[in-house]
Amino acid sequence: MSFINKPKVAHPALPTNALGLTRRQYEGSMSTLCAGCGHDSVTAAIIEACWGLDMRPEQLVKLSGIGCSSKTTSYFVSGAHGFNSVHGRMPSIASGANAANRELTYVGVSGDGDSLSIGLGQLVHAIRRNVNMLYVIENNGVYGLTKGQFSASADVGTKAKRGDVNHSPPIDPVLLALSLGATFVARGFSGDKAQLVPLIQAGMRHRGFAIIDVLSPCVTFNDHEGSTKSYVFTREHYHAAMEADFVPHAEPIAVDYPQGESIPVELHDGSRVVLRKLGASYDPTDAAAAYKFIEGKLTQNEYVTGLIHINEAANTEFHTLNKSSAMPLNRIPYEKLSPGRAALEKLMGRYR
């Protein structure tokens, strides 16, 4: 970690977004993670994504569980409320918070330990419930804060720093999410910010549960030879199948995309993701095909990255199914919530 506090003054020439805010104004407190940690790159990508979306800082709600990754929510957008909850239970906090106010943008940051072991139950049920949030898993295959035990995403045959070999099969968050009918499933790599930023932006704007599994190497406990989650291994084995460009709804699509190789997907708020195919026959709207493709690649130790699956047409988001009022539940005036004295007097007749 660094012990230098960030200077508060920003250079006047720094570019600003539509709100007149610089990227610096989307930063948070100083990271206390190890120098070179992949998670800090994800933090930088989230900052870039929020700045690029012209998001009011207070519009964002940051949620996390416990672990290295969960600490990072304090390292971005200090103007947003954050909730560092308990280990593995961030999805329930997010579900409740989202139920109370459907208007805010919810970003959960978790790790492979927090999401795939202690919090697996909550993760899968948040997916099933289709809570409108972006859920980022910073996946490094180990427990960092407790000094390098394998997590449930550790690959078979991968070696721990002290030499132990993992024999239990991994849980892959992407396959898991696809099997549960998630409507936005992506994978990124902390070392590929250009790919990650539009994925985060699209995930934030997707109506429903958006999950991004970000391969994010642990420099301290899982960056050695024999590890399948090291920087070297990941760089050699990640495979960008689908690049995504995020186009805010105000902007025209500026880039020329070759016919047949791009798929524009309109998000519910009018913005678009334009998917650029890197593999010829890949169709990210077909969940079953995506599952088969990803699973096949995993058996070859290939991590396919990009927007793996999107189903923007699904009308299964929590509030949609609940028929919640358009006004957030936490803002409905009490007068509309209480049936009042006369109704109670009438109701008493039922119990006589």
Added chain:
Amino acid sequence: MPNLVNAPDRVNDFVVKFANVNGTGSASANSLIMKAIFRMGVPVTGKNYFPSNIQGLPTWYEIRVTRDAYAARAGRVDIMVAMNAETYQRDVREVASGGYLIYDATWPRSVVLQRADITVIGVPLAKLVNESFDGVRNRILLKNIAYAGALAALLNVDLEIVNGLLTESYGKKPKLLDSNTKALRLGYDYAKQHLGCPLPLRVERMDKTSGHIMIDGNTAAGLGCVYAGATVGAWYPITPSTSLMDAFKGFCERYRVDPATGERNFAVIQAEDELAAIGMVVGASWNGARAFTPTSGPGISLMNEFVGLAYYAEVPCVIFDVQRVGPSTGMPTRTQQSDIMLCAYASHGDTRHVLLFPANPEECFYMAVQAFDLAERLQTPVFVLSDLDIGMNDWMCRDLQWDDAYRPDRGKVLSAEELAGLDKFYRYVDRDDDAISYRTLPGVSPKGAYFTRGSGHNQYGTYTEDSAEYQVVLDRLRRKFTTAAKYVPKPELLGKGGNEVAIVSIGSCDGAVREAIDVLARKKIQVDYLRIKAFPFGLEVESFLSAHATIFIVEQNRDAQLRSLLTLETAVEKAKLHSILSYSGLPMTCQPIVDGICGVLADAPRLSAIKR
């Protein structure tokens, strides 16, 4: 004509117990009788003893007809309606001497004729019903209505009232109404023609139920949540709390759906487990909604982790613990007050929580509202400790009242304007010297942003591992609990206050205690009674304890948990607290209280309380 054993004339003061098979539709017949008696102006209580089962196991329902309006279980059975062959033996045994047993005489039952001190009344129910109706399921259901008819005749229950109730239930289904009315009449006419109606134990009209309702505590608590303005309910199904959320949802569907758009001003989330249920409540409350979860002991065990977070991060939340018999899975369909200590100190580390103890469904309604006000005022979890007896049984209560001037106490929440006027917002600073700090909601202003955490934090809301900074926050939380004592409901005092002997109790013991006090008064034993309504205990509890020399603590658990809490949290001398405990799983009766007090006083004859 059966040979009636001479029984005392006990008008409006007896107990009818129904022995049924679970899942045969007997509940509606039993409540039909109870409600008819209630409508005759006669106070009643209903207690349901049901198995943790869907169909096939024995189940009992008990109606106490009580002209003195006692709320407790009587502890005796005067009339047994024995409809379950499997339990005949024990059902026969349970009838008090001089009582009655009614059975289906379609088939000979030699076993029911074993007691000479009771009157056995046979009604050929199956025969009557089978001659008039088709269909196996139909016949089973209508047999229940037929015994209700016979009982109406035997007990002198007004048949027109029973018919009226049937019309209310089946008014829109003429076929069902017709068959039910007919079945009722079959039983009624048979009894009138063949049996000596009415029995000496019978109902006569009174005027003691007007302005009252029959309601269960879970329904009342669910309704209270609606009136409190709760918008988010998260839960995991668990007996005996499930009907609380069912009630909330039902009322919301009635009162909280926009008729024009179909938009709903509420969200009920069935969580994957209790860990998630409380997490959702914490998340929703943190985000400014009034949110709650109903559960029971096993759920509280699972919720401990989040309760600690909510305590330390100071997030309001409301938890209804409809207590059942523990430990572990225990007896899910039996009642107890055995989660007192669990809730008072839930979660690891130094934690203490606000508890409310409703004594009946009426208080469940009002305390539900109070719980939200307290949770938001104090920014902390509040537990409402009901139990299965209160939650699932029908109690006679005064009509629930509502003052339209009520507005929720949302506590110290800063608006965007208020934030704009501050130099800087700090989450955990004690600005008002009452140990309650100000909070902000997400989405309101970047100036109000803070990082909520269960890890060590200082009063400015930032992470700390500094001992002094940590202690500032922890010490304020201790002071906040002192503040809480000023806000929670005061205990209820019964008696002149000058007696040497006293009873202290909580929750659903109240009915039994009040009845015991009447019994003791007839024995010339005068006692003062303090019913504690909340934890932390206030000054009233402290001074009551110090003013009495001999105090009986009445509660429904094995380990005297209320007594323990009193000795831990007040200055009371432990030796003067005598425990009277009931932990059978059945609702408490007055007998152990009377026996317990008389027993101790007999051992200490010099006690001036015994005024002969």
